Amino acid sequence: MQRMPRDVTVPDWVDRALYPFTPRTFETSAGRMAYLDEGPRDAAPILVVHGTPTWSFEHRELVRLLSPHHRVIVPDHLGFGLSDKPEDASLLTPAAHAARLRALVEHLDLRDVTLVVHDFGGPIGLPLALEGSRVARVVIMNSWMWSLADDPSVARIDRVIRGPLGRFLYVTLNVSPKTLLPSVLGDRSLLTAPLHAHYLAPFADRRARASLYALACALGGAGAYYESLWARRGALAETPLAIVWGMKDPAFQASHLAVWTEAFPHAEVTRLAEVGHFPAEEDPLAVARVIAGPALAGRLATPRTRARITPSATPRLLLAAAAIGLALATAWALWS
Secondary structure, eight states: OOOOOOOOOOOTTOTTTTOOOOOOOETTTTEEEEEEEEEEEEEEEEEEEEEEEOOOOHHHHHHHTTTTSSSEEEEOTTTSTTTTOOOOOOSHHHHHHHHHHHHHHHHOOOEEEEEEETTHHHHHTHHHHOOSEEEEEEEHHHHHSSSOOTTTTHHHHHHHTTTTHHIIIIISHHHIIIHHHTTTTTOOOOOOOOHHHHHHHGOOSGGGGHHHHHHHHHHHHHHHHHHHHTTTTTGGGSSSEEEEEETTOSSSHHHHHHHHHHHHOOEEEEEETTOOOOOOOHHHHHHHHHHOOOOHTTTOOOOOOOOOOOOOHHHHHHHHHHHHHHHHHHHHHHHO
C-alpha cells in the first residue's frame, strides 16, 4: 500500500462548528481513507472505530471531550464519511475494512491503544486486540463479534436484504441513514435536521451507497469471519475491557450484552437506560468518562447543550420508520 497522509478537503456540507477537526488521508490500494488525528501526539492514543451508516462525525463529541488529554484517532472506513467510495463489494467487507484499519495503525505506529468499537466497528476493530500487542484496553459499545447466522430474525432480515427489496431499500431509498438510523435512537428528538444531514450527505447518490449495502449483506453473510474472531476471544481474557450499552437499542439488545458478559466476566459494564444504538451520539459524556477512566473522568469538559427537534417533526420520523418496518414485515411473511 502507498501511504501519503495529507489533509482532506472538507466538503461544504460539513458544519465546521460541529466538526472543527482536520481530517487526514491515508492512501490504500483501494482508495483514500480519511481519518481524524487530534490531541497531543505524545499522549496515550484512543482509536475509535465506527460502524454503519455512520462516520467519524458520530464521535465528534468524544473527540472534543478527550483530545485535550489523549491522542484520538477516528478513521472513516472506505465507503463512509470523507473517505473514497469504491463500488466493488469485495473491498467493503468487514475483513477488508479490518485489514485497512490494521495498516493505518501500523503506519501511525500506535501503541498502548485504548480501542473503542461500535456496531460493525466490533468485527472490524477487535482483530487488532486479538492479533497483536498494540491494544492495551478495549471499550465495546452495542456491537458483536460472533456469527449471527443462528438468530432467526437475522436470517429473515438477511433473506430480505439480499433480494430485490433489500437492494431497493438500501441503494435506491437510502433507508439505512434516512430511516433506520433515527429509528434505533433512544431519544429521536436528539437527531435534529442539521445533524441528520451529516449522516445523509456522504451517501448522496446510489453509487455512494455500495458500502451500506455491503455491510447490510455482511450482517448475516460474513458468519465464517465472525466465527474466526470469536474462536480467538480467549486473547481478550487478560485485556482490560469495558462495555457501554444503550439499553433501548432495538437491534443489539440485552441478550447480545449477555453474550459479552458471560464470555468476559471481568468486563466493567455501564448500562445507559435511556440510550439506544448510538451511545456516542446520544450520551457522549457517559461514554467519554468510561473511555477516560476514573482518574480523568472528572476533568472532562462540560457537554454542549443539545438542540432537539420539535414535537411536530417526531411523528414524521416514526411514520417513515413504520412504513419501512411494514415493508420488511411483508417481505418476511412472503419469503420466510
